[in-house]
Amino acid sequence: MTRAISLHNVSKRYGRAPRAVDRLTLDIEAGEFLVLLGPSGCGKSTVLRMIAGLEAITDGELRLDGQLANDMPPGDRDMAMVFQNFALYPNMTNRDNIGFPLLVENPREDRGPRVDATARKLGIEDVLDRYPSQLSGGERQRVAMGRAISRRPSVFLMDEPLSNIDAKLRIQLRSEIAQLTREMGVTTVYVTHDQAEAMSLGDRVAVIRGGVLQQVGAPRDIYALPDNVFVAAFIGTPRINLVQGFVHAPPREGMTLDLGSQRLPLPEPLSVDHQLLRIQQGRPVIVGLRSEATRIGLPSQARPGEVPLTGTVANTDYQGHEALVYVDIGSEPAVVADLESPRPDGSPRRRRARPRPGVLGRLKGRTVARTPGPPLALGGSPRLPYNPYASYDPAAQRVGAGELVVRTPPSLWLQKGAQVPLLVDLAHLYVFDRHGRRVSPAPAEMLGEDV
Ligand SMILES: Nc1ncnc2c1ncn2[C@@H]1O[C@H](COP(=O)(O)OP(=O)(O)O)[C@@H](O)[C@H]1O
Ligand SMILES: [Mg+2]
Structure with missing residues (x-):
């Protein structure tokens, strides 16, 4: 299962400050890999958090598969989020970290096969019985990814998942993420301020500045014909x-x-x-x-x-x-x-x-x-x-x-x-x-x- 996400004139206002997200209209197809790209502070994370239900929408409509979802509880949205600072539980083994969402979902299910399959996909079978502190940054981020995908959510939301990783590994993980999400065919919304990352990953890239969508299109198209x-x-x-x-x-x-x-x-x-x-x-x-x-x-x-x-x-x-x-x-x-x-x-x-x-x-x-x-x-x-x-x-x-x-x-x-x-x-x-x-x-x- 994967789902379409549709934002119509969505705005976010924090207190009396100008809109952090300003009338954003964007249709993300089921199975699409969409990148939100823009400078720091332009509202990317806010958009992602509104999609996840972690942030209230001030104005406008969010639809999931056509159904109005502004007030849908986050737990009902079937989305998994990966952050920049991969929040793993330090006192759990990597195996338990990856299996944790499965445990929450269904405590009686045998999590072994799905954790193993996930670890194989990410090439981290060898580190499953260690703790997060015993891993390199790249391995930790793979475990965090594993935790997001083990449950097979209908949507991945990734907020600058690679920014804390050194350049060489970042490029490797970047192609792994692309391969993995395409294989799984899950709708992915990926936030970054790095245009090279956006161009390499996105089916489409949405460029945002000051909370306002500037242009959305395939990487080739926005490179060849920038609207502004x-x-x-x-x-x-x-x-x-x-x-x-x-x-x-x-x-x-x-x-x-x-x-x-x-x-x-x-x-x-x-x-x-x-x-x-x-x-x-x-x-x-x-x-x-x-x-x-x-x-x-x-x-x-x-x-x-x-x-x-x-x-x-x-x-x-x-x-x-x-x-x-x-x-x-x-x-x-x-x-x-x-x-x-x-x-x-x-x-x-x-x-x-x-x-x-x-x-x-x-x-x-x-x-x-x-x-x-x-x-x-x-x-x-x-x-x-x-x-x-x-x-x-x-x-x-x-x-x-x-x-x-x-x-x-x-x-x-x-x-x-x-x-x-x-x-x-x-x-x-x-x-x-x-x-x-x-x-x-x-x-x-x-x-x-x-x-
Ligand atoms: N919880 C909050 N309270 C007040 N202002 C916020 C909050 N979260 C974000 N903002 C403001 O909203 C704007 C967009 O922030 P954010 O979505 O985090 O940008 P980005 O992820 O693109 O760097 C920024 O001006 C930021 O200061
Ligand atoms: Mg951010």
């Missing part, structure tokens, strides 16, 4: 390059994307996507380029859809199988911390406080005033002090202001300060409006397609 700049920045390593841009479309001239001191010419005839960018004419936008969108190459080597740019090597980072080259293209980084959290329907988020002008708004004057000069103007441009996404991704911490991360073969050795010709693949270029919503590639509704 937050999702784009949160997913993918190295982090997407985000720079301030400006759509320049004078009458009878070609359209360009101004990136500070350089312009990206958009090829004529304009694609439908690029034609739609005319709406953004005269407004600041954010241009996103994933590391795979840019390569080092001369204009003469451009393939169809690639346009040239130049930059100066700021740093290189040798990784063995590849090198990451940080190239300064004389642009301003886009700081998205002050962007309002876009709602799924695209309407701006209401605030009680007086709206502050967004960073982009404040920078608008400056961006407009900058005239595209010679191919490269380095050094003198004003730099923003920090990047809010740096803390999400260790690789991002090395990204300086306005630098592009370009992947190159490790054999290519580039000196700091060297000028390099770049080719940008327009198929991998994103444009976000000043609210952070993706406008190119155009969302289906902008193209007038049925969604």
Whole structure:
């Protein structure tokens, strides 16, 4: 037995604080592996605890297999939860820990066969007669998993189950969890702040920010078509390059994307996507380029859809199988911390406080005033002090202001300060409006397609 979980406009309010979970609507299919992903404090655990019945729902509806379950006692929900700090009973052997839920369920049943089968699945047969304190972190977390699965619940709820485990083991356990839950075909809701974990595990990933669902979709889809700049920045390593841009479309001239001191010419005839960018004419936008969108190459080597740019090597980072080259293209980084959290329907988020002008708004004057000069103007441009996404991704911490991360073969050795010709693949270029919503590639509704 496995069950479908459906949340409709579910909110959680703790006292007078703003909603910790804000009108979340999400349908999780029976047997699906869904990951809730977002930065710390965004409300992931709260969602999980509301599904489990450990936290009251302030507003909205929770349905299990279509039945309203807001007030269903936790014990009737047939769910098992695994936490970050695997709470095992220290004075019980691992065997008894795994068998404990079975004991609660049916004290007269012989638990042996099911405990053994569970231990075999998890590769922990050898440690069953030891105590939790005699195990390594990875073994303890396997026992905790064992305790969750021995009872064969209809739903697994996992709250950052791997965050206390060292990196190498985490990757191993990650694939074991994926295999195990798929084998069992049990609906799983998995909480993490680690985008790599989310991408590797989820059938679908739901990205949450500040209690608000930003986007839900298959890992490939949210990577390829992030609905907004937050999702784009949160997913993918190295982090997407985000720079301030400006759509320049004078009458009878070609359209360009101004990136500070350089312009990206958009090829004529304009694609439908690029034609739609005319709406953004005269407004600041954010241009996103994933590391795979840019390569080092001369204009003469451009393939169809690639346009040239130049930059100066700021740093290189040798990784063995590849090198990451940080190239300064004389642009301003886009700081998205002050962007309002876009709602799924695209309407701006209401605030009680007086709206502050967004960073982009404040920078608008400056961006407009900058005239595209010679191919490269380095050094003198004003730099923003920090990047809010740096803390999400260790690789991002090395990204300086306005630098592009370009992947190159490790054999290519580039000196700091060297000028390099770049080719940008327009198929991998994103444009976000000043609210952070993706406008190119155009969302289906902008193209007038049925969604
Ligand atoms: N019991 C509680 N009382 C008051 N505030 C809480 C409580 N639990 C969580 N919160 C608040 O709700 C927000 C979401 O928390 P949480 O769901 O734990 O986030 P996450 O799991 O994504 O890190 C945070 O601002 C947190 O401080
Ligand atoms: Mg949490």
